[in-house]
Amino acid sequence: MIKIDRKEDCCGCGSCYNACPKQCIEMRYDNEGFLYPEIDINNCIECGVCEKVCPIIHVEKDEMFLQDAYIVQNKDDKIRKESTSGGAFTAIAESVIRHGGIVYGAAYDSDFNVNHVSAENVDELSKFRNSKYVQSDTKRTFSEVESYLKSNRMVCYSGTPCQIEGLKRYLRKDYEKLVTVDVVCHAVPSPLVWRKYLDMQNDKYGKTFSNILFRDKYYGYKYSTMTIKDSDGKSIYNYGIDTDPMLRAFFSNICDRPSCYKCVFKKRYRVSDFTIWDCYTVSKFDKKLDDDKGTTRLLIHTDKGRHLFEEMKCDLNYTKVSANELTDGVKEMFESVDYNENREKFFIDANNKSGYELFGCYFPETIKVKAERTIRIFCYKTGIYSIAKNVFKKVMKR
Ligand SMILES: Cc1cc2nc3c(=O)[nH]c(=O)nc-3n(C[C@H](O)[C@H](O)[C@H](O)COP(=O)(O)OP(=O)(O)OC[C@H]3O[C@@H](n4cnc5c(N)ncnc54)[C@H](O)[C@@H]3O)c2cc1C
Structure with missing residues (x-):
């Protein structure tokens, strides 16, 4: 039976939980908030x-095969605005729905916990748009997917x-009607820390939130913000990676799942049909597409993916690029995040402090932080953001 001696040996995908024929496995939260x-x-x-279905015990090799690569933008401006980057995921999902399929992805429940759920029509897909930088609970979705596939229904699963390796391992069989989409993933932060953040924001604003976007394009794509919307859908909070404490926690790698620091899924050649991720350097590939509204990098691994891309490309503005160039220098695709030396202490505090105290202690809004935010917004509004960022990078390298 599966035995987790070291926490880094479990990615929490839920494959074993879904597969147990006696249903004698439960997924339980540990003191860091991971399942x-x-x-x-x-x-x-x-x-x-x-053990047979565990994707960490049976990790797939990074073996070379032919890939197609594109940078893409959804032609629908509303979809693109709501999406993290170019809205590629919605285009894939819509294609599957047009075939009478069902789509799975990560969405909030009414308390903003992140879980994997399904969508059966195009309107429902909006709940999947925008990345939630917190580990999603896949619940019993792997078994649901298997039942749909066995009844010959098309299924799209994203994560x-x-x-995705967990799902494939669980199924242990190739299904022609399964389409899988994975993201290039920095790492997944703790749901406990996310709850602390939500409690802090609820205390501060004392309102019901209608949506929370980790990657809102309030100012633009290149300087996206954590945005909180009130019950009328009005933005009441827009803070970028320089200031927002949850984003700062995410990018400082202080609250990620232990397996993320030794991630065995970081590779270019994957088991999915599509891999999607951000494209900030659009002009390097195609200057015409550089409009600061978001672009997705899309890597296609299979003929099934190529076929679906042919069907969905009417919904996209896109440029074909070389797969080598698209993946070149993409650190998050190949390297695990660095361990943050304060992680252990951070989680002890997360169990003992309120959200306000925890984030105030580790990510205080100092004068320097406030100044950085003001400068970034100024640069953005005056249209010199990209130039200023490049200059800053060069100065820092020296
Ligand atoms: C945890 C996480 C870390 C990421 N790290 C990076 C990175 O370091 N570099 C980079 O370039 N891109 C990263 N991405 C990918 C990026 O944020 C966008 O998802 C990608 O650019 C596709 O955008 P889109 O506009 O095409 O799709 P969107 O419409 O934004 O669709 C988002 C997709 O991601 C899925 N998703 C959202 N949240 C989660 C979650 N918590 N768990 C599993 N699936 C989720 C949804 O189901 C949907 O399929 C990350 C995404 C996630 C979820």
Whole structure:
């Protein structure tokens, strides 16, 4: 049976939980707020299925094959605005829905917990748009997907690379009607820390929120913000990576899942049909597409993906590029995040402090932080953001 001796050996995909024929595995939160399988040994028949379906025990090799690469933008401006980058995911999902398929992705519940759920029509897809930088709970979705595939329905499943390898391992069989989409993933932060952040914002604003966007294009794509919307859909909070404490926690790698620091899914050649991620350097590929409204890098791994791309390209503005160039220098695709030395202490505090105290202690809004935000907004509004950023990078390198 599966035994997690070291936390870094479990990515929390839920494959074992979905696969257990006796249903004697539960996923339980640890004190850092991450889910791990717990086996009821009294009911376990030691069939070994849980080990067979584990994507970390049976990690797929990074073996070379032919890939197609594009930079893409959804032609629908509203979809693109609501999406993290260019709205590629919605275009893929819409194609699947046109085939009568069902789509799975990460969405908020009414309390802003992040879970994997399904959507059956185009309107419902909006809940998947915009990345939620917190680990999503896949619940029983792997078994649901299997039932739909067995009944010959088309299914699109999106998620982090570990979730997609987890699903594939769970299925242990290729299904022609399954389309998988993974993201290039920095790492996944703790749901407990996300809850602390939500409690802090709820205390501060005392209102019901209608939506929270980790990557809103309030100022533009290149300086995106964490945006909180009130019940009327009005933005009441827009803070970028320089100031917002949750984004600062995410990019400082202080609250990621232990397996993220030794991620075995970081690679170019993947088991998915599509890999999607940000494209800030649009002008390097095609100057005409550089409008600061968001562009997705799209890497296609399979003929199934190529076929679907042919069908959906009417919904996209796109440029074909070389796969080598598209992936060149993409650190998050190949390297795990660095361990933050304050991580252990941060989680002790996360269990003992309020959200306000925790974020105030680790990510205070100092004069320097406020000044950085003011300068960034000034540069953005005066149209010199990209130039200023490049100059800053060059100066810092010296
Ligand atoms: C945790 C995480 C880390 C990422 N790190 C990077 C990075 O370091 N560099 C980079 O270039 N891009 C990263 N991305 C990808 C990027 O944020 C966009 O998802 C990508 O550019 C596609 O954008 P889009 O506009 O085409 O799709 P969108 O419409 O934004 O669709 C988002 C897709 O991501 C899925 N998703 C959202 N949140 C989660 C979640 N918590 N868990 C699993 N799936 C989720 C949705 O189901 C949907 O399929 C990350 C995404 C996530 C979720």
